[in-house]
Amino acid sequence: MVEDARFEDGGEQPVALKALDGDDLQVISALVQDAVFPITEMTWDRTKRRFAVLLNRFRWEDRGRKGAPERVQSVLVFEDAMAVASQGIDQTDRDMVLSLLALEWAPGEDGTGRITLVLAGDGAVAVEVEALEVTLKDVTRPYIAPSGKAPDHPE
Structure with missing residues (x-):
């Protein structure tokens, strides 16, 4: 019998995920919530049709463990990027340092669509894609969050 992966199975392993549909993207969105990054760490390569962001991601998957809250540098990559716009x-x-709140997917025709990086302070970056293919990969070892606290979202 094959069992589903469990949250605990990730342990201290680096995150390496790919989203190919809206449900997959929701998982990545949850993991990048409250990531911060300098505006200079966003790159769009028109010839390779790739938009990428180097994030300082809060390790939400580590919240149940003892010890200080951690962050890790991660690369968030959007393949088949046809256009990028910001607001x-x-x-x-x-x-400027930006804070990422969520990733939103708006499907278009024939697999195309728009991925919006929703930022704190009413900012946004929209990436028009030919097909949904987003990867998130941790690229450094975790480090103690400089604030020493987990992000808080009062209801």
């Missing part, structure tokens, strides 16, 4: 972001402020 509510001052592109000239190279010192």
Whole structure:
């Protein structure tokens, strides 16, 4: 009998996930909630049709364990990116640090669609894609969150 993977099976392993549909993207969205990144860490390669962000991701999967809250640097990559646009972001402020709240998927025709990076402070980045293919991969060892606290979202 084959068992489903359990949350605990991840242990201290780095995250390496791929989203190919809206349900998969919701999982990645939950893991990147409250990630922070300098505006300079967003890159769109038009020739390779790839949009990428180097994030400092809060390790939500580690919340039940003892010890200080941790972050890890992760790369979030959007393949088949046809266009990228932003709203509510001052592109000239190279010192700006953005906070990612969620990833939203709006399907279009024939597999195309728009992935929106919803940012704190009413900012957003929209990535028009030919097909949904997003990867999230941890690229450093976890480190203690500088604030020493987990992000808080009052209801």
